[in-house]
Amino acid sequence: MDYTTKIANTTFDHLFINAAGVYCQTAEQLDQIQEAEAVAAVMTKSATAELRLGNQEPRYAAFPDQHNTINSMGLPNLGLDYYLNYVLKSHLKRPTIFSVVGLSQTEIVANLKKLQASNYTGLAELNLSCPNVPGEPQIAYDFQTTDEILKQVFAFYDKPLGIKLPPYFDLAHFDQIAKILNRYPLAYVNSINSVGNGLVIDPKTDKVVMRPKDGFGGLGGAQIKATALANVRALRLRLRPEIKMIGTGGVTCGRDVFDHLLCGADLVSVGSQLAIEGPTVFARLEKELEAIFTEKQITSLDQVCGKLKIF
Numbered sequence: 001m002d003y004t005t006k007i008a009n010t011t012f013d014h015l016f017i018n019a020a021g022v023y024c025q026t027a028e029q030l031d032q033i034q035e036a037e038a039v040a041a042v043m044t045k046s047a048t049a050e051l052r053l054g055n056q057e058p059r060y061a062a063f064p065d066q067h068n069t070i071n072s073m074g075l076p077n078l079g080l081d082y083y084l085n086y087v088l089k090s091h092l093k094r095p096t097i098f099s100v101v102g103l104s105q106t107e108i109v110a111n112l113k114k115l116q117a118s119n120y121t122g123l124a125e126l127n128l129s130c131p132n133v134p135g136e137p138q139i140a141y142d143f144q145t146t147d148e149i150l151k152q153v154f155a156f157y158d159k160p161l162g163i164k165l166p167p168y169f170d171l172a173h174f175d176q177i178a179k180i181l182n183r184y185p186l187a188y189v190n191s192i193n194s195v196g197n198g199l200v201i202d203p204k205t206d207k208v209v210m211r212p213k214d215g216f217g218g219l220g221g222a223q224i225k226a227t228a229l230a231n232v233r234a235l236r237l238r239l240r241p242e243i244k245m246i247g248t249g250g251v252t253c254g255r256d257v258f259d260h261l262l263c264g265a266d267l268v269s270v271g272s273q274l275a276i277e278g279p280t281v282f283a284r285l286e287k288e289l290e291a292i293f294t295e296k297q298i299t300s301l302d303q304v305c306g307k308l309k310i311f
């Protein structure tokens with residue numbers, strides 16, 4: 001299968017990316033993604049201006065039998081300069097996507113100004129959906145602030161930029177966010193981040209499984225697949241066709257990838273299952289996807305992307 005896909009100035013030759021936050025905090029982890037088979041691009045951990053240690057541990061739990069996770073990492077990252085230095089290294093063999101975040105509108109703008117002034121010309125992704133910093137709301141649930149940030153950013157930022165969204169749960173909200181996003185020259189929309197503020201209880205101890213925020217945290221894995229598909233589909237139907245889509249959420253097998261493609265994803269990113277299984281997950285997913293293509297006699301991605309059938 002020819003997986004060639006283009007987003008802005010970047011050409012990808014596979015479908016899969018590590019979801020921001022997973023296997024991407026250190027250069028060693030990023031290198032492991034670079035070296036993995038079937039990888040389209042390497043995503044860096046969402047970077048703040050300065051290094052952050054993140055929330056107290058335990059701050060992540062996986063339930064491998066059900067392919068589910070919960071996290072409250074709290075944005076641990078080595079700081080913008082660290083990741084900038086990484087993506088500017090000349091020997092990288094895959095395209096990179098530089099994930100940027102900020103704890104305030106001022107910090108977001110300052111971080112993107114730094115990226116604008118740098119020699120980095122690749123894709124960047126603005127994360128407006130982190131659910132785990134105590135006291136900080138998920139920005140993209142506030143439509144007015146999201147609009148203001150994008151207005152301020154696109155007044156100076158002219159390199160390719162995507163945005164990472166939280167899940168929405170109401171058709172009116174899909175209408176509202178799409179209307180805002182359609183006003184800006186976004187390269188792509190990445191949907192969804194983890195489903196914020198779930199709660200998981202350990203039946204042996206009757207205790208929450210994570211310390212930060214009394215156990216509340218972002219859900220990932222199989223449990224969020226239907227929400228992820230709904231968001232990819234709803235946004236694909238509402239966004240300008242020039243805005244590409246990265247589908248994220250609930251990908252544990254080839255069929256999940258196929259479903260994201262049907263809903264309109266151009267690329268697919270993998271978070272929880274990558275954390276559970278490691279970087280060999282991408283080759284497995286590609287193999288399972290190809291078995292589905294063979295069975296259905298599909299020879300081109302165009303036959304699948306956005307081709308969801310309805311009654």
Ligand code: RRO
Pocket residue numbers: 021046071072073074075076101127129130131132133193194218
């Ligand atoms: O670091 C985190 O706690 C985190 C982030 Br920034 C995010 O965007 N999504 C998530 O599930 N965790």
